[in-house]
Amino acid sequence: MSTSSFRSSTVNPDEIALFSKLSSQWWDEQGECKMLHRMNPVRVQFIREKMLEMQREDTDTDAQLDHPKALAGLKILDVGCGGGLLCESLTRLGGLTLGIDASASNVAIASLHAAADPGLRLIPGPFVPTTTPARTSNLTYEHTSAEELLARGGPAQFDVVCSMEVLEHVDNPRTFLSTCAQLVKPGGHLFLSTISRTPLAYALTILAAEHVLRLVTPGTHTYAKYVRPDELLGFFQGFCCPSPGVLGDGGAGRPWISRLYNGAPARTEAETRGIVYVPWTGAWALVPRGSPGARWGEGCNYLLWVRRPLE
Amino acid sequence: MSLLTRSRLAASVCKRSGSTGLRALSTVVHEDSDVVIVGGGPAGLALASALGSSPVVQDSLKITLVEASDLSKVRDWSVASDSFSNRVSSITNTSRQFLAAIGAWPYVDERRTMPIEEMQVWDGISDARITFSATEAAPAGTTAPEMARLTENLNLQRALLRYLDTTPSIKLLDKVKVNSIEKEQEEGGGWPLVHLSDGRVLRARLLVGADGFNSPVRSYAGIQSYGWAYDTQAIVATLNHRPRTHFEPPNTVAYQRFLPTGPIAFLPLSETVSSIVWSTKPPIAKALTASDPAVLATMINAAFRLPEVSIRYLHSQILEAHAAGTPLTPQQILEETSWRERSHSINQYSAYSLSALGKTAPGGIPPEDSDALPPFITSIQPDTIASFPLRFNHADTYIGGGDGARTILVGDAAHTVHPLAGQGLNMGLADVESLFRCIQNAVANGTDVGSHTALMPYARERYFENHKIMSAVDKLHKLYSTTASPVVWARSVGVEVLNELDTIKAAIMMSAGSSRRSSTQEVGWSVAASGIETLARNINTAKALGGGVLGLAGAGAQSLLKQFANMGRS
Numbered sequence: 001m002s003t004s005s006f007r008s009s010t011v012n013p014d015e016i017a018l019f020s021k022l023s024s025q026w027w028d029e030q031g032e033c034k035m036l037h038r039m040n041p042v043r044v045q046f047i048r049e050k051m052l053e054m055q056r057e058d059t060d061t062d063a064q065l066d067h068p069k070a071l072a073g074l075k076i077l078d079v080g081c082g083g084g085l086l087c088e089s090l091t092r093l094g095g096l097t098l099g100i101d102a103s104a105s106n107v108a109i110a111s112l113h114a115a116a117d118p119g120l121r122l123i124p125g126p127f128v129p130t131t132t133p134a135r136t137s138n139l140t141y142e143h144t145s146a147e148e149l150l151a152r153g154g155p156a157q158f159d160v161v162c163s164m165e166v167l168e169h170v171d172n173p174r175t176f177l178s179t180c181a182q183l184v185k186p187g188g189h190l191f192l193s194t195i196s197r198t199p200l201a202y203a204l205t206i207l208a209a210e211h212v213l214r215l216v217t218p219g220t221h222t223y224a225k226y227v228r229p230d231e232l233l234g235f236f237q238g239f240c241c242p243s244p245g246v247l248g249d250g251g252a253g254r255p256w257i258s259r260l261y262n263g264a265p266a267r268t269e270a271e272t273r274g275i276v277y278v279p280w281t282g283a284w285a286l287v288p289r290g291s292p293g294a295r296w297g298e299g300c301n302y303l304l305w306v307r308r309p310l311e
Numbered sequence: 312m313s314l315l316t317r318s319r320l321a322a323s324v325c326k327r328s329g330s331t332g333l334r335a336l337s338t339v340v341h342e343d344s345d346v347v348i349v350g351g352g353p354a355g356l357a358l359a360s361a362l363g364s365s366p367v368v369q370d371s372l373k374i375t376l377v378e379a380s381d382l383s384k385v386r387d388w389s390v391a392s393d394s395f396s397n398r399v400s401s402i403t404n405t406s407r408q409f410l411a412a413i414g415a416w417p418y419v420d421e422r423r424t425m426p427i428e429e430m431q432v433w434d435g436i437s438d439a440r441i442t443f444s445a446t447e448a449a450p451a452g453t454t455a456p457e458m459a460r461l462t463e464n465l466n467l468q469r470a471l472l473r474y475l476d477t478t479p480s481i482k483l484l485d486k487v488k489v490n491s492i493e494k495e496q497e498e499g500g501g502w503p504l505v506h507l508s509d510g511r512v513l514r515a516r517l518l519v520g521a522d523g524f525n526s527p528v529r530s531y532a533g534i535q536s537y538g539w540a541y542d543t544q545a546i547v548a549t550l551n552h553r554p555r556t557h558f559e560p561p562n563t564v565a566y567q568r569f570l571p572t573g574p575i576a577f578l579p580l581s582e583t584v585s586s587i588v589w590s591t592k593p594p595i596a597k598a599l600t601a602s603d604p605a606v607l608a609t610m611i612n613a614a615f616r617l618p619e620v621s622i623r624y625l626h627s628q629i630l631e632a633h634a635a636g637t638p639l640t641p642q643q644i645l646e647e648t649s650w651r652e653r654s655h656s657i658n659q660y661s662a663y664s665l666s667a668l669g670k671t672a673p674g675g676i677p678p679e680d681s682d683a684l685p686p687f688i689t690s691i692q693p694d695t696i697a698s699f700p701l702r703f704n705h706a707d708t709y710i711g712g713g714d715g716a717r718t719i720l721v722g723d724a725a726h727t728v729h730p731l732a733g734q735g736l737n738m739g740l741a742d743v744e745s746l747f748r749c750i751q752n753a754v755a756n757g758t759d760v761g762s763h764t765a766l767m768p769y770a771r772e773r774y775f776e777n778h779k780i781m782s783a784v785d786k787l788h789k790l791y792s793t794t795a796s797p798v799v800w801a802r803s804v805g806v807e808v809l810n811e812l813d814t815i816k817a818a819i820m821m822s823a824g825s826s827r828r829s830s831t832q833e834v835g836w837s838v839a840a841s842g843i844e845t846l847a848r849n850i851n852t853a854k855a856l857g858g859g860v861l862g863l864a865g866a867g868a869q870s871l872l873k874q875f876a877n878m879g880r881s
Contacts, residue, residue, distance in 0.1 A: 029762060029763040029764055030712070030763065037762070037763075037764045038764055038767075040756075040758070040764070041752070041753070041756040041758050041764065041765075042756075044756040044757050044758070045755075045756050048755070048756065048757075069370070088757070088759065089756060089757030089758060090757060091757070092371070092754075092757035092758075092759075093757040112498060115500075116497060116500030116501075116502065117516075117759070118343045119345070119516075281768075281771070282767060282771060283767075283768070
């Protein structure tokens, strides 16, 4: 595999080498990816609840909160899909999912795993964008980067773009965010998860997880690459999708976040939520909205949802 | 399935090549099913019913239940209203609420069930007695609650089957055995393949072992289990007895007497029919079940009434006669019991006097102490006498890992317990409720229901909970098996003191009820948590140290019986 083939890439070759080495372990639920497996249902819960909330917002009806197919018929992109943990879940919820990863071995592992599951309807890549909506969910994996996908298929391809635990591993986060954001259709959704740059995050994710408990390989994380929630919100305050045909930041249109109220965006524009590991239940949990510790809860792992404004 | 066959199959598949796409070649064409439940007992049927009750689950998962026996026999089970099956369970309020929540309880024939409103338990040696009454635990504003409901297992199973008739998307395969289970040899897959006796092969995303004590799913999963056989057999039978008179409480009181050979429990089923579960030493069980049913009926009457020394004597007579090949006749046993009665100078106007009870006509004014004892048993329903060995068994884990991945155990496949507290079935139903919740959550979040991550909350919720109940029941059995006088004295004082403290008893039972998530009305039994650790320590210490720490054993007996009160019985 050569990452150099990716144009103007934000992909970091060293990081890719590291994750390729891990690829055989993606689906070992008791191994190195144990924490990621446990985190996954909570990430999906956040995505599902947010999508349903916005569906209710848009249609002004009471969407069923426990509806099993919250993502039915939506085109979803997962950037940095790894072993496909998130992709498989999103497909089960009805999504027409494309998972891309810069590591060929990750894509191979993800495809192999999904092929064994008849419920996922794995379609071999490369991904072909179709205009006719498919009726059943399906899943495709492709070894490519977000930049390549944007160059190939143009902007505004997906209803939902996710990138979980990727931002802290890329070389140029501004370009990466901009690329991901451009792939979102107007009115579509971008979900990110990453780690905040706080002493707490350093203590938990690097000191404890890597060096003391050895839950993950030392060197997996780099503190300087962590991004704080306010930095992300700031980015989207200044971010407008370029007009069709023009590449690059700061084109026409509205910014994704119009303004912050006391540091928080409007509920219909964006949201950050902390996600914490609760050792005594052995599970991750979303920090409840508006709880006294909500700000503190974003001090380590957190999720961001932001919506592209309708033009 | 043996390891040998598995590895041979692996070898043959490997020879063909490692590529995918061989699925159809390497095995018979298989059917995919998301959840395969092995076993059509109460736990398996309840799980199928629960899954069938959830539209969200039905939309997303294909569910199959496999059972070796003919389920139509259970579905069409129908007997006269005054004759009852000998396998009876107490369904706790918690379990009943779960069954009601999934919509299956209305299919239970309630006329064949009996609420338990009071429970009397006493010591076979000292007669120290404790009474638990549902009214004591009733929260203000609720009416006559019950502690549990006695239900024939067949009644429950039939209800679940009838309920499943209304959920056609759940596939029931009966009269089909599981021939073997093997791990699929596909890279990235490794799902369990269930080979059925009709030649079909089911490929399971999640394989549920609800297949009882000798669980084939457990052995496929490679899960070891820990346990032992008690030196005890349980005799079960359905008893006919006189109705209670207007001067007595209705037949809603369960009685249990702890004899050193094991507890004997009387479980009401209707005004004139009740069930018995008598745990005793295997030779005694053998001799009793081989005797004339009238002899057994007299022995049951005696076992609740005569002092322990006489019971021991009667046992020895029965054993001797059985060994000699000349079993005692009903007349001989009656003579023996009335002689024992006279020698103990039992007042012939008391409820303890068998000879008097046997002669007087039913009705009239009952003796003063009649509510301390079960009604006088007149006969045993034909073909209802049976016995089975008792054991303690707990799987090391409930979730299969490694080569046995995508498997989960519920009910007796996971745990077997002494029936003295009647928790076996209720533990199984609690397992089912918890697993059902896990599967629902997994479906909602798009998680693979066969994955360890999806199933882990089930094991976390149930394993320790079951273990606490099981060790409580086991310790209770052991505490009451001893005849050593310091221990008897201690456990009796503990129990008698507790029995006087009505408010505390009520508080115990109420806290048990309110500890459930939803309802304040029920009396559950999850209070087990509080007393258990102290208990286990206390009994062992009391045994080791003897006289100096008698109070500890008393405290142990107290905490055990507190929990016991909140348990149903079977």
